[in-house]
Amino acid sequence: xERFDEQQDGAQIHEIQEPDEASLSRRRLLLQMGCISLGLxxxxxxxxxxxxxxxxxxxxxxxxxxxxxPEPVPSTLSPDDDQFLNELEHANFLFFWExxxxxxxxxxxxxxxxxxxxSIAASIASTGFGLTAxxxxxxxxxxxxEDARARVLSALSFIWHKLPTHRGFFYHFANINTxxxxxxxxxxxxxxxxxxxxxxxxxxxxxxxxxxxxxxxIFDRVDWTWLSEDTTLLSHGWTPEMGFIHSRWDDYSELMMxxxxxxxxxxxxxxxxxxxxxxxxxxxxxxxxxVGSFAPLFVHQYSQAWFDFRGKxxxxxxxxxxxxxxxxxxxxxxxxxxxxxxxxxxxxxGITASDSAKGYVAWGGPPAMGPxxxxxxxxxxxxSLPFLPSATMxxxxxxxxxxxxxxxxxxFVDNGRGLCA
Numbered sequence: 001x002e003r004f005d006e007q008q009d010g011a012q013i014h015e016i017q018e019p020d021e022a023s024l025s026r027r028r029l030l031l032q033m034g035c036i037s038l039g040l041x042x043x044x045x046x047x048x049x050x051x052x053x054x055x056x057x058x059x060x061x062x063x064x065x066x067x068x069x070p071e072p073v074p075s076t077l078s079p080d081d082d083q084f085l086n087e088l089e090h091a092n093f094l095f096f097w098e099x100x101x102x103x104x105x106x107x108x109x110x111x112x113x114x115x116x117x118x119s120i121a122a123s124i125a126s127t128g129f130g131l132t133a134x135x136x137x138x139x140x141x142x143x144x145x146e147d148a149r150a151r152v153l154s155a156l157s158f159i160w161h162k163l164p165t166h167r168g169f170f171y172h173f174a175n176i177n178t179x180x181x182x183x184x185x186x187x188x189x190x191x192x193x194x195x196x197x198x199x200x201x202x203x204x205x206x207x208x209x210x211x212x213x214x215x216x217x218i219f220d221r222v223d224w225t226w227l228s229e230d231t232t233l234l235s236h237g238w239t240p241e242m243g244f245i246h247s248r249w250d251d252y253s254e255l256m257m258x259x260x261x262x263x264x265x266x267x268x269x270x271x272x273x274x275x276x277x278x279x280x281x282x283x284x285x286x287x288x289x290x291v292g293s294f295a296p297l298f299v300h301q302y303s304q305a306w307f308d309f310r311g312k313x314x315x316x317x318x319x320x321x322x323x324x325x326x327x328x329x330x331x332x333x334x335x336x337x338x339x340x341x342x343x344x345x346x347x348x349x350g351i352t353a354s355d356s357a358k359g360y361v362a363w364g365g366p367p368a369m370g371p372x373x374x375x376x377x378x379x380x381x382x383x384s385l386p387f388l389p390s391a392t393m394x395x396x397x398x399x400x401x402x403x404x405x406x407x408x409x410x411x412f413v414d415n416g417r418g419l420c421a
Contacts, residue, residue, distance in 0.1 A: 068287020072328040075390035084397065086140065088382075091411035093137040096130035097151075104162075105131075105155020106176045110355065113408045121183070122176035124195040131155060131198030132306070135205040149211070152202045156214040159199070166238065168222030168268075170195060186237035186245060189227055193258040196222070197306040224262035224270050232270070232277035234258060251279045252291055254302035256319070280316050285366055286332055290325040291317070296353040296364035300326045301383040320387075327384040331391060333366045341374040346391075347398045350380030355414045378412035 077085070100107040106122035107130040131152060138148035163179040164171060169192045172185040196219055203215035227234050233248040234255075249255040255278060262270035282289055293299055300323040303309075309320040334349035351370070353362045354377045363370030364380075381395035399406050406413050 072324055072388055077389050081393050088411050090142050093133050093142045095410035096133040100130055101176045102151060103154060104158045104179060106174060108176060120176050122174050124170045125191040128194035128198030132201045135201050149206055153211060156211060160214050160218050167226045186239050188237045189234050190258055193261055196261055197257060220267040223268045224265055225268045232274045253299045256303040257307055285329045288325050288329055290329055291322045296362055297330050297380050298352045298383060324387040327387045347394050348376060350377055350395055352377050352380040
């Protein structure tokens with residue numbers, strides 16, 4: 001039976017089944033995801049949330065949503081786009097290269113380029129992305145093969161021999177110089193997965209036995225069966241003080257990379273039915289059905305940074321096509337906020353979790369999360385480049401050409417009002 005669930009900034013959500021309790025903390029919102037059966041009957045779907053426009057957004061366009069929106073049309077990049085992206089990738093590479101410790105290989109979670117940055121907090125997720133960036137940087141000529149190999153070898157050696165670990169999983173945040181746990185952070189399942197993705201990228205990129213052996217050893221040390229305990233669903237993590245975190249990776253999100261890695265383990269593999277254990281819900285917006293979530297746009301991006309889902313599908317979805325639709329829905333959602341924030345347009349859209357003047361904010365939509373204050377987060381469009389090339393390039397060029405304060409040595413700032421990270 002359909003019931004009213006909640007209303008947020010003009011978006012009403014109706015669910016066919018009773019929703020789970022939701023906490024929009026940084027960790028919990030990672031769970032609030034759904035899935036879609038593209039081209040398949042929906043009779044087996046667990047839930048069908050439906051997003052309707054509120055009166056404020058309908059007032060000047062009463063007939064706007066009578067006809068379902070068309071799915072986005074595939075687009076390509078021009079040579080000028082490639083040149084711009086090469087400049088952007090070089091700037092991004094510099095962050096991971098310069099903000100990493102050459103001895104430990106660990107990379108800062110964020111930094112402020114507008115002041116002397118004395119932070120010592122590295123994150124294992126940033127390190128995973130950074131190891132991947134080093135491979136890309138070497139391919140593009142930003143760093144020599146010898147220097148890239150040496151940095152990767154130092155990182156993998158430190159991770160294997162010295163970085164504190166529990167059952168093969170790593171603490172979310174670590175001292176960049178020593179590897180020691182900071183901020184009483186948790187042993188994080190998803191952040192360990194991002195680090196592993198970077199490590200395995202290095203193994204594939206460098207034809208080097210020492211790198212390959214270290215990558216294998218680090219990957220095989222991870223005990224996925226310990227983290228799942230007596231259930232097929234993985235916990236968010238563990239702390240020495242409190243034990244397992246009660247929250248489970250039970251709804252569609254960037255969890256796909258984590259479960260695929262666990263299923264691919266040769267030492268402590270997860271069972272194949274783990275892939276079918278997490279929930280898949282269907283959302284609809286403007287007549288477009290897609291993976292729905294009460295979470296920022298990045299959840300549609302992260303797994304696909306390493307796993308190529310193009311041309312593949314399970315019995316539920318084509319996840320690459322689903323991210324295309326979810327990105328286009330987010331674009332439409334932002335444009336409809338133009339009445340509240342006049343700068344939002346087809347050339348300037350995109351909100352996802354980022355730093356802000358008030359600290360970390362997990363904003364996005366639909367439905368609206370934040371609270372949204374008119375900020376643009378360049379990573380929203382930038383991270384969606386594979387899904388909507390032309391639409392996202394338009395945004396990145398607009399920001400680059402018309403908002404110079406949003407560009408720094410390391411590329412785009414984390415958001416239109418915050419630090420460069």
